[in-house]
Amino acid sequence: MKTLLSSSTTSRQRTQKKQRAHYMLTMHLMPYLLVLPAILFIGVLVIYPLLFSIFSSVHVDDLLYPALHKFVGVQNYINVLSDPSFQIAARNTVFYFIFTSLGVFLFGIVIALWLHNLPHKWRGVFLTVVILPWAVPGVVTGLLWSFIYNPTSGLLDGLLKSLHIISQNIIWFNDPKLPNLGLFLITLALLWQVVPLAAIIFVAGLESIPTTIYEAARVDGCHSWHLFSHITLPLLRPSIAIVMVQAAVLSIGIFDQVYVLTGYDPNTKSAVIQTYLYAFQNLNFGQGISAALLVTLSISVVGYIYLRFIYREVSY
Amino acid sequence: MPSGRALLFIIAGTTITAALSGCGATSAAAPAYKAGTINQEYAGTTITVMLPPWGNMPKSQLAKFTKETGIHVNLQILAWADIHDKVVTAEAAHIAPYNVGEVDWSWVGQFSQAGWYTPLNNYIAPSLLKHAINRNIFTINNQLIAMPYNFGFKETTINLTDFHKAGITSIPKTWGQLLHDAQTLKNKGIVQYPIGFPLSIGESNSTNWFALVKSAGGSLFNAKGTPEFTQPTSPGYQALSFERQLYQDGLIPPGVVSLHNLQVQNLFGAGQIAIALTSGPLFMSSFKSSQTSKVYKDDLLIIPLPGHDGHRTGTFGLPEGLGIPKLSTNKGASAMFINWWMQAPQLLVSYKDPNMGNLPSQTTALNQLVATHQLLGGKQIEQIEPTVSPLFPHGTPVWYPQFSTDAATTIQSVVEGHSTVQAGLDKLAGEAKQMEKTP
Known part of the structure; x- marks a missing residue:
């Protein structure tokens, strides 16, 4: 009987643990999942071009002389x-x-x-x-x-x-x-x-x-x-x-x-x-x-x- | 205008990549094309053609091409300057801006240096190459990067009816005669400002000066690339002095300092000026149209640019061509399209269509127009043709666009009296030398 009870408690605890973990995961992850499209959108259309622009601005980037491409700082x-x-x-x-x-x-x-x-x-x-x-x-x-x-x-x-x-x-x-x-x-x-x-x-x-x-x-x-x-x-x-x-x-x-x-x-x-x-x-x-x-x-x-x-x- | 222009470069590049990703991408391994042939080899493909408004070939004509070849043409019409920017943006992003498209004479130096265009030497039928006018302007290091589709050059257009009203019976052949005729037209009250040419900061202002230099039998640079316009006896110096005199004598509308070429040509069409000093044959059809001109009934005449006294007159060609970017797919179909465009029937449509007005770039088609008396000012154009030569005999330099802008700024400043001719041209020569050194 004791064994049965303890086994049922353990199983419930396991389920609760799972539920809690799922809840915590959802609670923690969900906000990030929700903002992910916006982050991707901004990343692709703003951050990447901006970083690429900064990269280009510190290099010789002349379409007429592509071979001259090199780092020149400021x-x-x-x-x-x-x-x-x-x-x-x-x-x-x-x-x-x-x-x-x-x-x-x-x-x-x-x-x-x-x-x-x-x-x-x-x-x-x-x-x-x-x-x-x-x-x-x-x-x-x-x-x-x-x-x-x-x-x-x-x-x-x-x-x-x-x-x-x-x-x-x-x-x-x-x-x-x-x-x-x-x-x-x-x-x-x-x-x-x-x-x-x-x-x-x-x-x-x-x-x-x-x-x-x-x-x-x-x-x-x-x-x-x-x-x-x-x-x-x-x-x-x-x-x-x-x-x-x-x-x-x-x-x-x-x-x-x-x-x-x-x-x-x-x-x-x-x-x-x-x-x-x-x-x-x-x-x-x-x-x-x-x-x-x-x-x-x-x-x-x-x-x-x-x-x-x-x-x-x-x-x- | 968004704040970060740089972002625009990249975003525009990405957008164009997406938009044009399907452009002509149907045949990665195109079969070899036999120059000049028109056949069904490429049937089913679509090519994108990008041209300015005067390249708007009628749909009925394009349908004939599709019928003959099975190739579909997606003709996109953009403003001339926008095509340049689109080419630059697309090439920077390593994608083709179009399959076939506009290559202006003034872009040749830069586009050739950048290596963006397919040499057409083996793509065009030998007979077409033989009869192409101004082909040398598009040839750098023996590579033809575009095939001229119009015969553009600088000429003078006069309103002969106004000349007759003023009692002038002869056509001006020199700057001196032009000045005298202009003063007569003004003094007799025929027009307040007899002569027009653009003086705003732009390409048409500088090309006006270049044309006067050519008309005086001179050149801007010698074979070594040294400026030849700073000596008071040089044609460049004298041409600028002449422009300054015309402006300060009140013979040209003062407002031209804010007008570009089309607006000045409109002044001629409106009868406000009697001499469009450095016009082009492209404008004649609009001058003779009742819809766009008030002087369409007048006797209008194309004449060679008046030359400097004692010199043989000349002019320079500013044609536009059709080119194929190296990144373009369907090169065979694109080449077939260019060969088709260069045939006399298409060139004649391109001349006669009121929205196009392109003087044929093939001597065969041009002669056909002259022989059948269909060419407005045919005799004069025949007379001018042998005097047309490239502005830069050794090829348009890569720094031409910057030089052209600096020249326009100098001309405006000198003509308005903010600077002397000598000081202006010395400064311009210094800038040109600096440009040549870079990089």
């Missing part, structure tokens, strides 16, 4: 950073970054406040209209603005002439009196595309702020400007951080609009245009990838700074 980076063409392109890119960031923030907020204060029935309609430029691809944006800036038959010259503001066409991208005008005009084309997204993100942020906070502040005697600077702006910090990161990604990585509007013009070419020239004109992938990684690094640093210093958790 020489490609030194070559890129000491290249006057890249320095000019980097300076232009800093211009795009600063003015796009400012424009996106200011215009985005203004449009968002306008949309937020619209009667509810109109908000949907105008939101749809405002978001349209964001849906237009970069190349199409470039083409569209090239019709506007065309120096012989452009809309802008035509408009200014019909208003008797100018008598002769202005060559927008080559005005010797205004050397930075081309950079500014390309920034404008980029803003036209990016501001809608910023406005939508800001609208979402504004709508999440409880109205009771404003009501309480008004009771305490706050005016509109105080409401904006002491309530709206601080509570919009998560949205501002996201918008600014977007602006940094799109302005530091600007390519399409510059390529279509001014091509390889040194006065307006961006760092990514120069990267393209290294890789696709000179067929020097080592140098091209080094330049691309420098651009990526710049975006990452700026993005980190924004998230570190602007982003704050907001809970109500």
